[in-house]
Structures are given as structure tokens and as C-alpha cells.
Amino acid sequence: MVDTFYRKTIGGELELEFDSLNTYLTDTGRSSLRLILKSDLRNKRFLLPDYLCWIILDVFDEHKVDYTLYHVNEDLSLNVDEINGQEFDVLYVISYFGKISALAGVEINDDQVLIEDNVFLPLFEKPKTIKNWIGFNSFRKISSAAEGSLIRSTYSLPSEYIKKEAPLFIQSKYKAKATKYEYLNLDQHSESDYLFLFENGERILNEQQDSFYPSNKGLYDLFCYMQNLDEESERRKKNYELIDKQLIPISIGVISKYCCFYVIKIENRDKLRRHLFDENIFLPAHWPSYKTAKNSLCESTLSIPLDSRYTQSLPKIIDMIETFLKI
Numbered sequence: 001m002v003d004t005f006y007r008k009t010i011g012g013e014l015e016l017e018f019d020s021l022n023t024y025l026t027d028t029g030r031s032s033l034r035l036i037l038k039s040d041l042r043n044k045r046f047l048l049p050d051y052l053c054w055i056i057l058d059v060f061d062e063h064k065v066d067y068t069l070y071h072v073n074e075d076l077s078l079n080v081d082e083i084n085g086q087e088f089d090v091l092y093v094i095s096y097f098g099k100i101s102a103l104a105g106v107e108i109n110d111d112q113v114l115i116e117d118n119v120f121l122p123l124f125e126k127p128k129t130i131k132n133w134i135g136f137n138s139f140r141k142i143s144s145a146a147e148g149s150l151i152r153s154t155y156s157l158p159s160e161y162i163k164k165e166a167p168l169f170i171q172s173k174y175k176a177k178a179t180k181y182e183y184l185n186l187d188q189h190s191e192s193d194y195l196f197l198f199e200n201g202e203r204i205l206n207e208q209q210d211s212f213y214p215s216n217k218g219l220y221d222l223f224c225y226m227q228n229l230d231e232e233s234e235r236r237k238k239n240y241e242l243i244d245k246q247l248i249p250i251s252i253g254v255i256s257k258y259c260c261f262y263v264i265k266i267e268n269r270d271k272l273r274r275h276l277f278d279e280n281i282f283l284p285a286h287w288p289s290y291k292t293a294k295n296s297l298c299e300s301t302l303s304i305p306l307d308s309r310y311t312q313s314l315p316k317i318i319d320m321i322e323t324f325l326k327i
């Protein structure tokens with residue numbers, strides 16, 4: 001906090017500017033989306049991007065909410081003409097890999113609603129030019145926390161649907177995380193031990209249909225993560241710059257205040273991915289085509305994690321990609 005003006009009073013409790021937005025916490029991004037789709041918005045027409053994670057479509061279908069799709073361009077920009085050419089009440093945009101989608105040219109009026117899927121961002125703000133807005137994230141996508149999703153909204157959402165207890169899936173996830181830690185640092189267990197536990201946790205989550213609050217442990221992990229956010233963001237930026245020096249010709253160019261992946265776009269993505277698997281390098285491919293959502297990005301992108309765990313390993317990953325692609 002910087003003291004920029006002469007204070008009328010000194011001492012007493014700290015002041016805080018009035019916050020007109022509604023704030024909620026759930027266990028996961030999908031739980032936040034379920035809460036949004038249980039509000040009055042469920043009867044509206046949604047416009048979704050054709051490049052997205054499968055769970056989004058499943059949650060929409062589960063709630064029988066109407067949607068049509070708009071195209072996302074190869075550089076991850078929104079196809080403005082396709083958006084403006086369709087009737088919709090709610091526009092759903094994804095901040096791909098932490099980069100807020102630019103809305104320049106998008107016609108969105110004060111009766112319409114913008115949902116920003118900010119799963120890759122720790123914190124986010126309402127765009128100044130938008131009246132009706134909901135933003136949510138998913139901390140498990142960007143930190144070592146197993147759970148937690150923040151919703152900020154101009155709408156009041158039906159929070160009575162958030163179950164007071166912690167969700168079941170986290171038990172297996174926390175066990176998996178501890179087992180992986182002991183495998184990596186203390187030479188205990190085997191890889192399959194923690195992989196089984198991670199998969200089991202994800203299976204339980206995929207069966208879950210309710211929204212839950214995060215557990216107290218989850219909240220504590222998030223406090224620790226937020227405490228180191230500036231340092232972590234700085235390291236990620238440096239990692240981004242390191243990779244960018246070598247892989248810029250195949251980069252999709254997603255730089256944000258909070259980088260999480262360096263995304264490359266290549267023709268023989270699956271071959272490269274399998275080649276890296278053989279070296280114990282498991283890079284995610286965001287996201288496969290699903291149901292009606294098909295985009296050429298689904299077959300061509302590969303994401304290199306930028307978090308500080310991998311700083312030492314990045315030169316090897318870059319070298320392997322360059323050698324494989326002969327660039």
C-alpha cells in the first residue's frame with residue numbers, strides 16, 4: 001500500500017473501497033460454471049468458442065442450456081464477424097493460457113452478458129466497458145493447490161447450491177500430490193502409485209455433479225500460493241523469454257501478465273508429443289475436438305509449462321523440440 005495523499009486521520013482499522021461485485025468460491029472451474037448455469041442465465045442463448053475444454057460442453061448439456069459456437073482464429077483471437085453475425089444473450093470467452101481475449105469490434109450491449117473463463121489467471125478484473133459480467137478461474141490449473149475457483153460477478157448467483165462440505169475428489173488428489181512429492185524428493189514409491197491416485201481423483205471429479213466449497217487445506221494452500229505470486233510470475237516471464245528466443249518461429253505468441261504455458265503450433269504435433277513421452281516429458285495438448293467444437297488448433301498445439309519447477313529442464317526440452325523439428 002503506497003501513501004499517496006496526506007491522511008486526514010492516522011490509526012484505527014484499515015479502510016477498503018466499496019466492492020459492488022459479488023464474490024463466490026467453489027472447488028473447481030466446472031463447479032463455478034454449474035453455479036452460473038443454475039442462475040436465471042440458464043434460459044438464455046449462449047455463444048461459445050469452438051476451441052475449448054470438453055467439460056464446458058458437458059456442463060452446458062447437463063443443464064440443457066442452449067448454445068451455438070463461434071470460431072476462434074489461429075492466433076487465438078475471436079472471430080468478430082461470426083460473433084456479431086449471431087443472436088445471443090451471453091457471450092462466453094476464454095482467456096487462453098492467461099491472455100484476456102480482446103473484445104475490440106465485438107458488439108455487446110447492456111442487455112447482454114459476458115462470461116470470461118479465466119481458468120488460467122489467479123486474479124482478474126471486470127472489463128470497464130462491459131455492464132453485465134461474470135469471471136471465474138480454477139486454481140488447480142495454475143498452482144499446486146488441488147482445488148479452488150474464484151467467481152466475480154455483477155450477477156447474484158444461487159450460492160445455496162454450493163455444498164458446505166469439501167468435495168470427495170480432493171482426498172485422492174492430496175494423496176497423489178504427497179506421493180509424487182515423496183517419489184521426486186525422497187526416492188519413495190513408484191510413478192504408477194501417484195499416477196493411479198491422480199487418475200482416481202479425476203475420475204471421482206468427473207462423476208461429481210454438485211458444486212462444493214474448497215476445503216480449509218485448499219484455502220491455506222491458496223494463501224501460500226498468493227503470497228509468492230509476484231516472484232512466481234517473474235520466473236514464468238523469464239522462462240517464457242528463454243523459450244521465445246529459440247522457438248519463436250513456431251510460437252502461438254501468448255504472453256500475459258501471468259504466463260502459464262508457452263504454446264507452440266506444429267503440423268506433426270502428435271509425433272513430437274510421443275517422442276517427448278519417451279524421454280519422460282509429458283506436455284499437455286489443449287484441447288482435443290469434442291462434440292461439435294472443432295478447430296484446427298485442437299490438432300496442432302502443444303503447451304510447454306512455464307512454472308518455476310521446470311526452469312532447469314527447459315533448455316533440454318527446447319533442444320529436443322528443435323532437434324526433432326530440425327529448426
Ligand SMILES: Cc1ncc(COP(=O)(O)O)c(C=O)c1O
Binds near residue numbers: 030053056117141
Ligand atoms: C478453459 C477451461 N474452462 C473450464 C475448465 C474447468 O475447470 P476445472 O477442471 O477446474 O473444473 C477447464 C479445465 O481444464 C478449462 O480448461
